[in-house]
Amino acid sequence: MVTNMKNFLCILSALLITVLAGCASPPPATTAPEGLTQSGTWVVREDQVMALAAGHAGQGTLIFEGWQYPFEFSGARIGVSGTDTGDIKGEVYNLERVEDIEGTYFPKAEFDAANRVTGAWAHNDKGVKLHLRLQGENMEINLQAQGATIKLIEQ
Amino acid sequence: MRRALKNFTAAIGLAAGLGSGNVASADLGEAATNPVSNLVQFRLQNQHSWENYNADSWSNAGLIQTVIPLPSVASKFDSLKGIVTRATIPYVSTPQLDGVGRKHGMGDTNFLAFAVPKKAPPKSVWGYGVAIDIPTGGDDEFTGSGTWKMGPSAVFMASPRKGLQVGALVFHQWDTYDIRSNAADFSTTFIQPILTQHFPGGWYISLPDTPQNYDWEEEEWTLNLGAVLGRVMPVGGQPMQIFGGVYYNPEEKDEGRISAEWTFKFQVGWLFPQ
Numbered sequence: 001m002v003t004n005m006k007n008f009l010c011i012l013s014a015l016l017i018t019v020l021a022g023c024a025s026p027p028p029a030t031t032a033p034e035g036l037t038q039s040g041t042w043v044v045r046e047d048q049v050m051a052l053a054a055g056h057a058g059q060g061t062l063i064f065e066g067w068q069y070p071f072e073f074s075g076a077r078i079g080v081s082g083t084d085t086g087d088i089k090g091e092v093y094n095l096e097r098v099e100d101i102e103g104t105y106f107p108k109a110e111f112d113a114a115n116r117v118t119g120a121w122a123h124n125d126k127g128v129k130l131h132l133r134l135q136g137e138n139m140e141i142n143l144q145a146q147g148a149t150i151k152l153i154e155q
Numbered sequence: 156m157r158r159a160l161k162n163f164t165a166a167i168g169l170a171a172g173l174g175s176g177n178v179a180s181a182d183l184g185e186a187a188t189n190p191v192s193n194l195v196q197f198r199l200q201n202q203h204s205w206e207n208y209n210a211d212s213w214s215n216a217g218l219i220q221t222v223i224p225l226p227s228v229a230s231k232f233d234s235l236k237g238i239v240t241r242a243t244i245p246y247v248s249t250p251q252l253d254g255v256g257r258k259h260g261m262g263d264t265n266f267l268a269f270a271v272p273k274k275a276p277p278k279s280v281w282g283y284g285v286a287i288d289i290p291t292g293g294d295d296e297f298t299g300s301g302t303w304k305m306g307p308s309a310v311f312m313a314s315p316r317k318g319l320q321v322g323a324l325v326f327h328q329w330d331t332y333d334i335r336s337n338a339a340d341f342s343t344t345f346i347q348p349i350l351t352q353h354f355p356g357g358w359y360i361s362l363p364d365t366p367q368n369y370d371w372e373e374e375e376w377t378l379n380l381g382a383v384l385g386r387v388m389p390v391g392g393q394p395m396q397i398f399g400g401v402y403y404n405p406e407e408k409d410e411g412r413i414s415a416e417w418t419f420k421f422q423v424g425w426l427f428p429q
Contacts, residue, residue, distance in 0.1 A: 037317070038317065039317070040182050041181075041182040041183075043428075061428065061429040063182040063183060063185075063186055063428070064182075065185070065278060065280070065314050066185040066186045066188070066189030066192050066280065066312075066314065066320070067186065067189070067192060067193060067236070067237075067280065068186065068192070068193050068194060068428060068429050070429060096277075097277075154230075155193075155226050155229065155230060155236070155237065
């Protein structure tokens with residue numbers, strides 16, 4: 001019994017050390033800006049990005065409190081070019097209730113040193129903020145400051 | 156013990172070596188550790204008990220587990236957010252009581268289904284449903300119970316702050332239809348406390364995903380005390396969940412009944428987000 005307890009403590013110590021090592025690993029690529037609390041993440045898959053680019057409504061998925069919520073995304077006016085398109089995904093901040101994700105968003109683009117759009121920030125009238133990141137390595141988008149509407153899809 | 160520790164170290168090494176911090180991992184991780192998430196999952200698990208009570212040998216269970224939501228069924232009920240099913244199919248190897256030889260074979264298949272209501276307290280999810288054991292272990296009394304088992308199930312989980320999940324999954328089963336004449340009466344309550352803390356990079360630590368259970372016929376507990384360390388991260392673009400955990404059961408069963416004392420559980424799971 002004493003030997004077993006020693007074994008158990010030994011393994012628990014290994015678990016603890018590994019957890020600490022995990023905590024010390026690089027943080028996520030994007031950290032929450034000061035004053036904002038990350039609530040979830042969202043993604044619009046590549047095929048839906050292309051639908052948006054073609055002027056149609058697209059669908060995305062919000063992951064919030066361990067549940068996936070599909071939503072419709074329209075009016076974004078996204079122009080996509082480049083050799084390697086991909087998903088558009090990002091984080092959601094200040095979302096308390098899932099219904100508050102709905103609304104009209106006005107994107108403000110982020111640029112890199114070469115003045116290429118790398119992403120965007122947008123918020124609705126309920127204070128929910130979306131951060132948008134491009135996934136395709138050679139993907140370029142042209143965001144117009146049109147109102148993009150998000151509406152949850154009834155499951 | 157040395158071999159088990161070596162396996163454990165190898166598992167952790169694999170988990171640590173794969174992938175890097177991924178922004179989506181934390182939220183996907185919370186979905187993966189939510190027992191009633193609408194996230195499609197396919198899991199391969201191995202549960203190795205290197206020390207058993209009343210047997211001088213090891214036992215092992217290889218498990219295939221599927222988590223499949225049924226949105227088209229749930230959409231027929233206005234009050235429901237979703238319906239989630241979880242099936243666990245085991246293949247068991249256990250020592251024989253005489254200490255000579257082993258028995259291998261299918262164990263009983265466990266099926267849980269939860270209806271998840273839309274109405275829930277803030278930052279929480281709950282569900283209710285059924286727990287069914289299908290006697291796929293057949294006539295083999297070492298690997299199967301020889302009876303259909305059925306009963307109610309319920310789950311409640313709250314996320315008081317981001318990254319922390321607290322709750323419990325509970326179900327009870329009674330024997331309902333014997334397929335073997337000498338199948339024992341069965342009335343057992345299964346309680347799986349939920350306490351999971353997620354960290355940056357998709358890491359998490361949690362209580363065991365194996366329930367504690369109380370056998371009302373024999374009036375005894377079987378406990379799984381321990382911890383699980385896991386990670387959710389993309390591997391070659393495919394979101395995956397990997398975890399390893401060590402469980403200890405201090406409750407020895409009566410002579411003539413084998414039960415696990417020390418168990419190491421390892422999982423590789425594939426996640427299929429929408």
